[in-house]
Amino acid sequence: MKHYNIPIFISHFGCPNDCVFCNQKKINGRETDVSTDDIKDIIESYLKTLPKKSKKEVAFFGGTFTGISIKLQEEYLSVVYEYIKKGLIDGIRISTRPDYINEEIVEILRKYGVTTVELGVQSLDEDVLRQTHRFYPVQNVFLASKLIKSAGIQLGIQLMLGLPGSTDESDYMSAVKTVELNPDVARIYPTLVIKETEMAEMFRNGSYIPLSLDKAVKRCKKIYSLLDYSDINIIRVGLQPTEDLNDSENVLGGPFHPAFRELVVGEIYYDFLKNILEVEERLEVESNEKNVSRIVGINKINREKFGKDLKIKIDNTLEVNVIKVNGNIYSWKQVLRGEIDEPGNNKY
Structure with a gap:
């Protein structure tokens, strides 16, 4: 309601x-x-x-x-x-x-x-x-x-x-x-x-x-x-x-x-994807279409930062609070955890 x-x-x-x-x-x-x-x-x-x-x-x-x-x-x-x-x-x-x-x-x-x-x-x-x-x-x-x-x-x-x-x-x-x-x-x-x-x-x-x-x-x-x-x-x-x-x-x-909240959420997604890119050297992201704007950031700033390294595919069978990166499924809580773990921890 x-x-x-x-x-x-x-x-x-x-x-x-x-x-x-x-x-x-x-x-x-x-x-x-x-x-x-x-x-x-x-x-x-x-x-x-x-x-x-x-x-x-x-x-x-x-x-x-x-x-x-x-x-x-x-x-x-x-x-x-x-x-x-x-x-x-x-x-x-x-x-x-x-x-x-x-x-x-x-x-x-x-x-x-x-x-x-x-x-x-x-x-x-x-x-x-x-x-x-x-x-x-x-x-x-x-x-x-x-x-x-x-x-x-x-x-x-x-x-x-x-x-x-x-x-x-x-x-x-x-x-x-x-x-x-x-x-x-x-x-x-x-x-x-x-x-x-x-x-x-x-x-x-x-x-x-x-x-x-x-x-x-x-x-x-x-x-x-x-x-x-x-x-x-x-x-x-x-x-x-x-x-x-x-x-x-x-x-x-x-x-x-x-749109301060959207700036914050976009930055959280950027950090998450950046950490994965540093290890796996590719970003093939699948997401529900309702979540895409948060991933790419305001004015598509994250897409600009990642350039050709970031590829996004729409998959509306995924829940809004779930994304798939390079074939691995991550929940929103896993995305958040990257910001609150101590440096050096295995974030994902």
């Missing part, structure tokens, strides 16, 4: 945190900018167009949901809960910070039918957290995750690559610790420099240098491979293209690409 989010974007104007990458505006006297009537109108509008036989979640995005007052949280959730009781909505998805989760909050979320909580973890390296002004110990992430999963609520983890103070190793270790958390879903975002943030000033004075697109793809592919190999559902890689993100006045720097 197809899944649809009904997005409701909230801004937590009362948020006391000043993360260097966030440009959320502070407006005195207002906690947020969404009314309960707004929520009803948004839900009703979506229900008119979404297929009846589909899974629908109301998703509160854009702010630290559990950072707003308990009273307002319950007002918002109770509106959606009425639709859940009528069978029109299947659940609620929220995003919040790990240090804004406790037993009382989790019980409220469970009571009103919240099905997924995504934690904006960003990094599991305490030095990176300090440099981004996220002042909580990593242990808080583990405690929050345990509370969420114990309540029968799906856990999501959001990671940001290339934050101030991060390295290839620290970002990868954040992914290793994410696997220990055993989340149901994950999102991976390369860090962008957004205007009107502290990071924008750091970028201007040279104290922060964002990742290039090439470096971001290379850093991300190992993390993507580890999470996917560990059966964690990666629901987004890279920020979704919007009018604001396509505007150079709002994004001052960083590795934005409208």
Whole structure:
């Protein structure tokens, strides 16, 4: 059954945190900018167009949901809960910070039918957290995750690559610790420099240098491979293209690409095939046609790199997550494993 989010974007104007990458505006006297009537109108509008036989979640995005007052949280959730009781909505998805989760909050979320909580973890390296002004110990992430999963609520983890103070190793270790958390879903975002943030000033004075697109793809592919190999559902890689993100006045720097995930997957396939070519000196690939674009890469970049060495034949009897190379069948997990094995290991 197809899944649809009904997005409701909230801004937590009362948020006391000043993360260097966030440009959320502070407006005195207002906690947020969404009314309960707004929520009803948004839900009703979506229900008119979404297929009846589909899974629908109301998703509160854009702010630290559990950072707003308990009273307002319950007002918002109770509106959606009425639709859940009528069978029109299947659940609620929220995003919040790990240090804004406790037993009382989790019980409220469970009571009103919240099905997924995504934690904006960003990094599991305490030095990176300090440099981004996220002042909580990593242990808080583990405690929050345990509370969420114990309540029968799906856990999501959001990671940001290339934050101030991060390295290839620290970002990868954040992914290793994410696997220990055993989340149901994950999102991976390369860090962008957004205007009107502290990071924008750091970028201007040279104290922060964002990742290039090439470096971001290379850093991300190992993390993507580890999470996917560990059966964690990666629901987004890279920020979704919007009018604001396509505007150079709002994004001052960083590795934005409208198809960042496809770049990462194409690079994973390139590494896999390159390792085989070095040993066998030929690449005769058979694949389901639905998988060919991932193998050849965006704008056929992998085909250009391999040139005449790469020969591809369509075989729709093969599953999408399986390819045959030089007569040998490889699963997608075997492709991924090449990125996460230690150097020198027999990858295939």
